[in-house]
Amino acid sequence: MPVRSLPRTTAVDGRHPLIVTTDPLLLDDLLRLAAAGGAEVSVAVDATAAAPGWATAPFVLLGADAAPQCVLADLSARTCVILVARGSDTEPPWRYAEALRAEQVAVLPTAEAWLVDRFADHASGNPARGRVVAVLGGRGGAGASVLATALAVTARRRGLDTLLVDADPFGGGVDLVLGWERMRGLRWPDLVDARGRVNPPALISALPGDGSLAALSFDRSELNGVPAEAMAAALDAGRRGRDLVVVDLPRRFDDPSLMALTAADRAYLVVPAELRACAAAGRVAAVAAAHCPALSVVVRGAAPRGIDVEEIAQALDLPLAGILSPEPGLVRALDRGAPPAGTGRGPLAELCRLLLADISPRSHRAMAR
Numbered sequence: 001m002p003v004r005s006l007p008r009t010t011a012v013d014g015r016h017p018l019i020v021t022t023d024p025l026l027l028d029d030l031l032r033l034a035a036a037g038g039a040e041v042s043v044a045v046d047a048t049a050a051a052p053g054w055a056t057a058p059f060v061l062l063g064a065d066a067a068p069q070c071v072l073a074d075l076s077a078r079t080c081v082i083l084v085a086r087g088s089d090t091e092p093p094w095r096y097a098e099a100l101r102a103e104q105v106a107v108l109p110t111a112e113a114w115l116v117d118r119f120a121d122h123a124s125g126n127p128a129r130g131r132v133v134a135v136l137g138g139r140g141g142a143g144a145s146v147l148a149t150a151l152a153v154t155a156r157r158r159g160l161d162t163l164l165v166d167a168d169p170f171g172g173g174v175d176l177v178l179g180w181e182r183m184r185g186l187r188w189p190d191l192v193d194a195r196g197r198v199n200p201p202a203l204i205s206a207l208p209g210d211g212s213l214a215a216l217s218f219d220r221s222e223l224n225g226v227p228a229e230a231m232a233a234a235l236d237a238g239r240r241g242r243d244l245v246v247v248d249l250p251r252r253f254d255d256p257s258l259m260a261l262t263a264a265d266r267a268y269l270v271v272p273a274e275l276r277a278c279a280a281a282g283r284v285a286a287v288a289a290a291h292c293p294a295l296s297v298v299v300r301g302a303a304p305r306g307i308d309v310e311e312i313a314q315a316l317d318l319p320l321a322g323i324l325s326p327e328p329g330l331v332r333a334l335d336r337g338a339p340p341a342g343t344g345r346g347p348l349a350e351l352c353r354l355l356l357a358d359i360s361p362r363s364h365r366a367m368a369r
């Protein structure tokens with residue numbers, strides 16, 4: 001289909017979704033998808049032409065062909081950059097995605113339906129509002145999954161619609177941390193083959209959940225990971241349909257976990273107050289900070305004669321978000337299937353309230369009233 005026969009493109013004005021590409025086939029595809037979603041778009045052929053609208057466009061669709069020069073042009077960092085590649089291109093441009101802090105890499109034609117949704121949401125004035133918080137451990141067994149789950153449980157107590165996403169295929173499943181392993185609903189292995197249109201409310205309502213808290217968990221099967229597209233769809237569903245998305249990250253990053261980290265409004269690195277844990281956390285922090293500028297440290301269990309908490313944060317060159325004192329009875333509670341911070345009392349619940357106050361997610365329902 002010739003580009004010029006497609007309607008509704010405007011000059012680059014920063015008010016419409018901005019497409020940046022010189023690839024005529026990609027442009028044809030994107031204009032077709034924008035038309036299907038009923039959205040008017042601006043088109044720029046290079047970084048210079050894109051500059052007037054770059055900072056304020058509702059979202060940017062950056063063709064893989066134009067990504068290298070946009071990196072070189074040093075355009076200001078912004079959210080909602082989606083890197084678009086055609087599946088026939090050799091490899092998705094992950095390294096440019098990192099440099100541009102792209103929220104997602106959309107590979108066509110797989111991501112077509114998702115992009116139509118994205119355009120349609122824009123056209124209907126219904127942008128994503130949910131905030132994303134990621135939690136990762138500085139060493140094995142640091143307490144990241146417990147903190148991620150406790151954050152989700154505390155958010156639910158605050159009346160926030162929350163999605164807990166398990167991004168660690170080798171973590172045993174966050175459904176187990178919630179005590180939900182017998183609860184009906186879809187897990188990652190049920191979803192990884194899903195292709196095409198993802199309907200956020202339908203996705204979330206298919207998960208194990210209790211109404212205001214839903215969990216997308218690995219199970220005890222042999223699945224070694226999920227495609228980045230599946231993580232993108234889950235994050236997108238969460239940001240559109242929920243107030244808060246909490247992601248439990250592995251320490252060994254893969255594409256989907258890097259995508260979640262890049263999408264995070266806040267990320268917390270849990271570091272036990274021990275020398276070896278700090279050394280291990282240094283490696284994790286270096287990688288994670290490159291993907292998420294809003295990374296800070298939660299120090300767990302400062303021993304009376306242990307290392308100074310402030311010193312740990314300084315050594316990692318990260319801000320200190322909070323201190324996690326040992327939670328009495330946690331291990332027994334987990335074994336009983338009682339979720340962490342479930343009673344709303346204790347140091348864990350207290351820290352979670354502090355961290356949530358910092359990100360201040362707002363309830364969709366409250367905003368709708």
Ligand SMILES: Nc1ncnc2c1ncn2[C@@H]1O[C@H](COP(=O)(O)OP(=O)(O)OP(=O)(O)O)[C@@H](O)[C@H]1O
Pocket residue numbers: 136137139140141142143144145146147168171250324325326327328330331334348
């Ligand atoms: N706040 C806490 N107070 C006391 N014990 C805790 C706390 N958080 C975690 N633990 C203990 O540490 C164990 C490991 O916690 P968790 O599974 O959250 O760590 P992780 O960082 O996710 O580990 P992994 O490397 O396996 O992902 C828990 O099973 C529990 O025994």
Ligand SMILES: [Mg+2]
Pocket residue numbers: 144145146168171248
């Ligand atoms: Mg874990």
